[in-house]
Amino acid sequence: MSSAPTMAGLPLLRERPVRAGERWVFSAGFNVGPALADTTRIDCEVPDLLRLARAGARVAVLAHQGSHRDGTARSLEYVAGHLGRVLGREVGYHPGSTGDGAVERALALRDGEVVLFGNTRHHAGEEAGDPELARRFALLGDLVAVGGFSKAHRAHASNTGILHHRPGWAADSLLAETAALAPWAGRAPGTRSVAVLGGVKPEKTLIGLRRLAETYDVVVPGGVVLTTLLRVLGHKVGRSELGSSPGKCAEAASRVLAGSRAEIHLPERVVVRGPGGDARTVDLADGVPADHAIVDFELPARTRETLRQLREHGGRALMAGTPSRWTDGFGAAARPLLDAFAGPGVRALLLGGDTVAELPWNGPVSGGGGSALQYLADGTCAVFDALRSQHSTGRTATP
């Protein structure tokens, strides 16, 4: 794990003079639901977008939301409305992002105009990094500003794919996000370090558990990280959520259980919910009933002691992924963790889209979940590597 990630070799938007009339694609990550519960991922792009627009650039914004695979990708009109309000200028919306209509709309942009194009995840090829889709996205502009830290760890058509066709520069939003993560990177000798992992995405186990177990003192697993660990240890987990990559996650969890620097705090009692929605707390030793799922857990004594010490002596803490089903009213694990995180000497960070949107927290946040974990683990992400590589070779293909 790198404690001093470097931006060396990265082409920076702030160092690229912007001229009136230039056609820019701005690659963003507006993966925010229509309730706009947390708008960090939109608001963080405002300074870069304003710089482009004020210089007279013609800006086509390309963003992803939801997923094509599970049908959760929506029209982004609600994002255009919010973006217009925070930019203080009108932001148009064009529902498509490829094809003649989209290209015509992009060619008709006026100097200083910002238009949000359709959700890139309306296309199956976005998440697959389809080169043909990337080529079609590239027709919306001549130059690419790369923001969207939340998808920096993905090699998708709209962020790394498009760089095969157009020169790209890293937006200041990427630099701000990575700089803000520095206190949580690497080991922190002499500082108590506590990582809470949860949620449902496999990165929390594949990157978070695996890598933070090397650099933090205590890992408190929740969500799918917890159910995976319990299953690997031979507990019956009933119908508990195991996420989209149970096999790979089980492998990673086994390796961590075989030996890690961090103490992995597992609960003794978990809250389970049955098919009728009834919830109760059971001893893990008794197993989770076959038709029940773990939705929350009680913090074990040693975690409560760790939190007491954190509050009393300070330290460093992060939470990646909601540890329990908070939005269904289950807060037994999350509440005391957040209370301790808010302690005066505690430097605490919440990261991830859902985590930040749903939990009550006024402290530091990162707009990336998987991307932030990836960056903390490796000091880089797919999009930084793609930008560097393009910059060093200077190669782009005509779309």
Ligand SMILES: Nc1ncnc2c1ncn2[C@@H]1O[C@H](COP(=O)(O)OP(=O)(O)O)[C@@H](O)[C@H]1O
């Ligand atoms: N035991 C659990 N079973 C199912 N879902 C869970 C469980 N614990 C937490 N979750 C859910 O995980 C979601 C957040 O997961 P994830 O998308 O991975 O986080 P983020 O978007 O913050 O990176 C929350 O909405 C929460 O309800």
Ligand SMILES: O=C(OP(=O)(O)O)[C@H](O)COP(=O)(O)O
């Ligand atoms: O929400 C996101 O990631 P996160 O939940 O890990 O913060 C990003 O927008 C990436 O989305 P994806 O995990 O569907 O590729």
